[in-house]
Amino acid sequence: MESCNEAVVVQDLTYQYHASGPFILRDIDFRIDRGEVVVITGLSGCGKSTLCLCISGLIHHHRNGVISGKIILNGKDTRGMRGPDLALEVGMVFQDPDTQLFSPTVEDEIAFAPENLCLPPEQIQERVNNVIDTLGLAALRHANPYYLSGGEKHLVALAAVLALDPPVLILDEVLSQLDSLGKKRVITTLEILRDKGKTIIAVEHNLEALAFADRFMVLEAGKIIRFDRTEKILADQDLLMTRRLI
Numbered sequence: 001m002e003s004c005n006e007a008v009v010v011q012d013l014t015y016q017y018h019a020s021g022p023f024i025l026r027d028i029d030f031r032i033d034r035g036e037v038v039v040i041t042g043l044s045g046c047g048k049s050t051l052c053l054c055i056s057g058l059i060h061h062h063r064n065g066v067i068s069g070k071i072i073l074n075g076k077d078t079r080g081m082r083g084p085d086l087a088l089e090v091g092m093v094f095q096d097p098d099t100q101l102f103s104p105t106v107e108d109e110i111a112f113a114p115e116n117l118c119l120p121p122e123q124i125q126e127r128v129n130n131v132i133d134t135l136g137l138a139a140l141r142h143a144n145p146y147y148l149s150g151g152e153k154h155l156v157a158l159a160a161v162l163a164l165d166p167p168v169l170i171l172d173e174v175l176s177q178l179d180s181l182g183k184k185r186v187i188t189t190l191e192i193l194r195d196k197g198k199t200i201i202a203v204e205h206n207l208e209a210l211a212f213a214d215r216f217m218v219l220e221a222g223k224i225i226r227f228d229r230t231e232k233i234l235a236d237q238d239l240l241m242t243r244r245l246i
């Protein structure tokens, strides 16, 4: 029986993209409470994005993948959950935002998911206006997302996710291509969402950027080598130097 305070429970997770391929994730076990902010970090290729896809439940929809273990979101086993049901539990901003932007304008992109929920038009408009204000996207409202910069695309993808208001948010290197104003906006938004009780999981290489997180998870070659309070990780010079995290 999972505790009702747990937003994410991952048990004995292993993953291969193909049956004949390497294990990308091995023996992954952890729990994240509702309202926690967790940063996942580690060297390139260690499996951070793959773990995000697993937590989001989307990995079950990857055609050739081989998965074992359990991923439970807000008390619900993600295996067998349909995309629209998953979207109500968790929103993910992908490392490559081109994979999730397809509408002709920024405004349409943000309105797409609330429209699919069949919310009343005035509520959809309110959600769109709120996230556009929060993330400073007013000037891009009528722009085609396809032609935006990498950082702008990440902001639009984040806005589209926020418009659905899921309890769990997963952000895969969203800060990396943003200028300092964009970074500040996103960090302030995340702090406000945390205060509202959202659970936030963010992949990040720059550890200082998300020092307000509650815990840091360090991955290495598909395994968790540390999952500890932020202050302990940031004070552990030995870990940071030997694992080349700074």
Ligand SMILES: Nc1ncnc2c1ncn2[C@@H]1O[C@H](COP(=O)(O)OP(=O)(O)OP(=O)(O)O)[C@@H](O)[C@H]1O
Binding pocket: 017, 018, 024, 042, 043, 044, 045, 046, 047, 048, 049, 050, 051, 095
């Ligand atoms: N669709 C795929 N098919 C096969 N292998 C894949 C696929 N996607 C990722 N991989 C492999 O899985 C491993 C982990 O990749 P992943 O993108 O999860 O790492 P990461 O830690 O997020 O890396 P980075 O920091 O560079 O984004 C890598 O060896 C990668 O080549």
